[in-house]
Amino acid sequence: SAVKAGIDIVISGAGLPIDLPKYVEGSKTKIAPIVSSLKSLTVICRMWERKYQTAPDLVVIEGPKAGGHLGFSNEELQNMENIDYDTEIKEIIECTKEYEKKYNTHIPVIVAGGIFDHDDIIHAIKLGADGVQIASRFVVTKECDASEEYKKAYIDAREEDIKIIKSPVGMPGRAIDGEFIHSVNNGLEKPRKCSFHCIKTCDYTKSPYCIIKALYNAAKGNMKKGYAFAGSNAFLADKISS
Numbered sequence: 001s002a003v004k005a006g007i008d009i010v011i012s013g014a015g016l017p018i019d020l021p022k023y024v025e026g027s028k029t030k031i032a033p034i035v036s037s038l039k040s041l042t043v044i045c046r047m048w049e050r051k052y053q054t055a056p057d058l059v060v061i062e063g064p065k066a067g068g069h070l071g072f073s074n075e076e077l078q079n080m081e082n083i084d085y086d087t088e089i090k091e092i093i094e095c096t097k098e099y100e101k102k103y104n105t106h107i108p109v110i111v112a113g114g115i116f117d118h119d120d121i122i123h124a125i126k127l128g129a130d131g132v133q134i135a136s137r138f139v140v141t142k143e144c145d146a147s148e149e150y151k152k153a154y155i156d157a158r159e160e161d162i163k164i165i166k167s168p169v170g171m172p173g174r175a176i177d178g179e180f181i182h183s184v185n186n187g188l189e190k191p192r193k194c195s196f197h198c199i200k201t202c203d204y205t206k207s208p209y210c211i212i213k214a215l216y217n218a219a220k221g222n223m224k225k226g227y228a229f230a231g232s233n234a235f236l237a238d239k240i241s242s
Contacts, residue, residue, distance in 0.1 A: 003029045011060055014069065014199075016044055021052035032058035034112075036071030038091045045099055055099040058108050060133060061092055065114025067136055068229040069171045070164075077164045077172055080232075086127055093128040116233040136231040142242050147221030153178065153228045157235045165227075168207040169199050176228045180218075184208050 002010060003024055012020055013034035020031050033056055035041040041059065048054050063085050064072050076083060089111060096107045111124040112133035124132050139146060140154050157176045165181060167173045175181065183189050189209035194202075196212045204210065218226030 003027050009058065011058070013060075013062070016040065016047075018044070018047045018051070021048055021054050025052075030057035032056055032060055034060040034062050035092065036062050036064075038088060038095060040071065041092055041095055045095070049099075049102075055103050055105070056096070056107055058110065059092065059096055060110045060112055061089055061129075062133075063089070063111070063113030065232040066112060067174050067231040067234065069167060069169065069173045072172070074164060074166075074172045077174075089124075089127050089129070114231050114233045116231075116236055120233075136234040137237070139228075139230070139234070140237040140240055142240060146219050149221035149223050150218055150228055151240060153218075153223060154230060154234050154237045155239065157230070157237075159235045162230055162232055162235055166208075168202045168209060168211050170201045173229060174232060176230050176234070178227055179224050180209075180214060180227050189214075 007029055009030040009032060010020065010024065011032045011034060017031075017033055020033070024031055033041070033044050035044065045055060048056070062071065064070065064077055064080050064083055070077060072083075093109050096109055100107050108130035109128070110131045110133050111127070111129040112135070115121060115124065115132045115134045116137055121132050136154070138144060140151050144151065153176050161177045162174060163177050163181075164172050165175050165184075180189070187208065191204045191207060191210045191213075194204040195210070198212055202211070214226040215229070216226065217223075218228050
């Protein structure tokens, strides 16, 4: 439906979007995978080339400092100082250049995850990126439509409050610690049913809580029944800006 509506670009995360090209055939809509590793991009590019004779129009690299669900193991995230992610970014950019040559096109590369200020942007550009994707910084703005309580969670957060949690979808995620997460850890948020059927890997009978409800509640300001995903540098926010 997005393609029929004339959307310009679809950026796809949450797994390997192997069949994404199928949905934009015959349209002007561009497609871009979000990847966290050279391995992921290589698999996607090889599959797209074999099945659809195409390559990504754009690539978004999401690093280990990002908020929300992450394409890294819990062990990697707990030892981020041992990850040489600059090298990973350079290798991913080199991979896109191979496909640029094959398809005689330019594939812009965008770096995401922990981008907060001018220095972060310059660093990404120096690595060879064409641009950056910023998320957490824009939550604490007047223009963001999240609740004031949600924004306050960012502003009040200390560095130690931003933690890696286990998501019901089976992946680690980065979020701001709070009352709801404590309730989850104490086994007090068990869902009675599945109202959304949003992802196959989530079995509500085994899930500690419903992530859709938790994220919706938080966005609406009910932080007792939800939590805020946030990047590792979200604690640097200290005021609402424009």
